[in-house]
Amino acid sequence: MDTEHIISSETLELSTISDILFYQKKVKLSEEAIRKITNCRAYLDQKMRTQDEPIYGINTGFGSLCNVKISGDKLTHLQENLVMSHACGTGDKVSKEIIRLMLLLKIQSLSYGHSGVQLDTVNRLIYFYNHDILPVIYTQGSLGASGDLAPLAHLALPLIGKGQVYYKDRICEAEDVLKELQLEPITLKSKEGLALLNGTQFMSAYGIYLLIKSYKLSYMADLISSISLDAFNGRIEPFDDLVHLVRPHNGQLKTAERIREFLEGSELIAQEKQDVQDPYSFRCIPQVHGATKDTLNFVHKVFKTEINSVTDNPNIFIQEDKIISGGNFHGQPLALALDYLKIAMAELGNISERRIYQLISGTRGLPAFLVDNPGLNSGFMIPQYTAASIVSANKQLATPASVDSIVSSNGQEDHVSMGANAATQAYTLIQNTERVLAIELLNASQALNFRKPKLSSPLIESFISSYRDEIPFVEEDGIFHKMIESSLHFIEDFCIENELLFD
Known part of the structure; x- marks a missing residue:
């Protein structure tokens, strides 16, 4: 297994990102990426020497101040002011997993050579990533349009020796960490602040992280x-292939197909049934779970395109000799996809x-x-209350943010x-869905015990045997919070230990 991932123009896949994170791979620029970054910066420097006309974000103010021309001797000050003034994040701190992804995806986007940044700037971001120096970023502040301005400003602050970072399991002042490592702050050149702040890496990082998790939860x-x-x-009849081939x-x-495979060899599923039909929550598992799978594949396509794109502004095209101010930072494709993801994953919780x-x-x-002796024992009455509360909260979170x-x-x-x-709502919602599935597993494993001596399939019996090592059969009432948490941790560990495909 390679311990290093090379940043290049080769398509960055979801499975590749999963491997980078799981195996904690270091990243490095390819020769191609170095050439593209260097050539683009040289072109921009030459342009600044020969052109006096205002170019948005390069020698002008930002946003509604786009018509204010800035003199050449103040361009570094302009870029640093941009980073500091836009660091307006608040709320909860973003998790380290998301921050790592933000760094990785920002490096990837800058590597295409349409952003005008210095090679030193990209290399410093790579240094932060490889040495687990993670900028402290906050969940609130982005409108998802001029890029994720506030979160990306916090991502960029440590480059200039400002803000805070996670370093050696502590939150430290970035200035102190740079001094300890004998690193000089980056002196930002024209456009660099804007290249760092314009972009969709906050939304994209959440989307990629949640897609990986959602495929596993599916x-x-x-x-x-x-x-x-x-x-x-x-x-088992509702899972017959014939049923689904006529609505494919x-x-x-x-x-x-999966359900049939999981239940192959089960004595229980093969025994004669008294009930002619099952409730929809059982009979329609393929239709409901399947719709979520199709949604995940749509969302996957959107985010795969996004993370292999240039999303800052303006964009620099050397061969065409053009610097164009456009709108690739606008997060509408991601907003719609994240809202769709929320709805799809909420439904997994609903039917569960x-x-x-x-x-x-x-x-x-x-x-x-x-439970035996109901009345004396409340048994699994209240875990269902908890699940009901969670799915109700998910219905509220699933309300589209993009409208x-x-x-x-x-x-x-x-x-x-x-x-x-939409991204931060999806984060909470998908965690909630995992909790509901943990409660279902707790209930299902308990119910299966009452079917003995008949057994389920060898696969399921083996799975439940491992589960029982962590969560015993409930003879009488206990503290169900502990059981739910143990069930949740079992699912998390199972997902980590097993290679689950992104399909």
């Missing part, structure tokens, strides 16, 4: 629902909670609330995407 939802189906004494949505076909409810309802030969906009920058930036809000 797999886990299939596996856990298979356990619930068997524990509920459900029917890819996700639906994939889900039905309905299966939880069915399992505790005292039907199909299962005891009420999945909103608000005027900023004195009317110059008069339509914004709100994609950053």
Whole structure:
């Protein structure tokens, strides 16, 4: 396994990013990327010497101040002022996993040679990434339109010796860390502040992180629902390939195939059934889980395009001899995709909670609330309350952020995407969905025990055996918070330990 990832024009895949993060790979610029960055900066320097006309963000003010010309001797001051004045983030601190992705994706975007940054600037970002020096960034402040201005300003501050960073498991002043490492602050040249701040790396980092997690939770939802189906004494016929070939949505076909594979060899699924039909939360697993899979693949396509793109402004085109002020920083594609992701993942939680409810309802030969002596024991009554509370919160979080906009920058930036809000909402929502699946697994494993001596499939019995090493069968009431947390950690560990495909 290579310990280094080379930044180049080769398409950056989701699986590649997953490997970079999982194996903690260092990153390095390719010769091609170095040449592109260097040539673009040389072109811009030459342009500044020969052209006196105002070029947005290079020798002008920003936003609604775009018509204010700045003299050449103040361009470094202009860029540093831009970074400092835009560092207006507030709220919770962004997780380190997201910050690492922001650094990686900013390096990738700058490597294409259309941004005009110095090679030293990109190399310093790479140094921060490789040495786990992570700028402290906040969740609130981006409108998702002029790029993720506030979060990316906090990302850029340590380059000039400002702001704070995570260093050796502590929050430190960036200035002190640079001194300890004998590093001089970067002196920003024309356009560099704008290149660093314009971009969609806050939204993109959240999107990539959540896509990786969502694919894994999609797999886990299939596996856990298979356990619930068997524990509920459900029917396998709705998963027959014939049913899905006459309505061949890819996700639906994939889900039905997985459920059949998970349940192959189960004594329970093969036994004669008394009930002619199962409730929708069991019978329609392929249709509901499958629709989420198809959504993930759409969102994947959007974010794959985004992370392999140039998203700052203005863009520099050397061969065409053009510097064009456009709008590639606008996060509308990401905002819509993140809202779609929210809805799709909320539905995995919704249908999971309905299966939880069915399992505790005292039907199909299962005891009420999945415990002996109900009445004396409340059993699994209240975990369902918790799941219901979570899915209700998810319905609120799933309300689209992208339908909103608000005027900023004195009317110059008069339509914004709100994609950053969609990103942070999606982060909370997908964590919530994982918690609901943890509760379903807790319930399903308990219900399966009441079906003994008949067994589920070898795959499921092996999975439950590992689960029982962490979470024992519940004989009588205990503190369910601890059991839910243990179930959640089991799912997290299983996802880390197993190579789950992005499909």
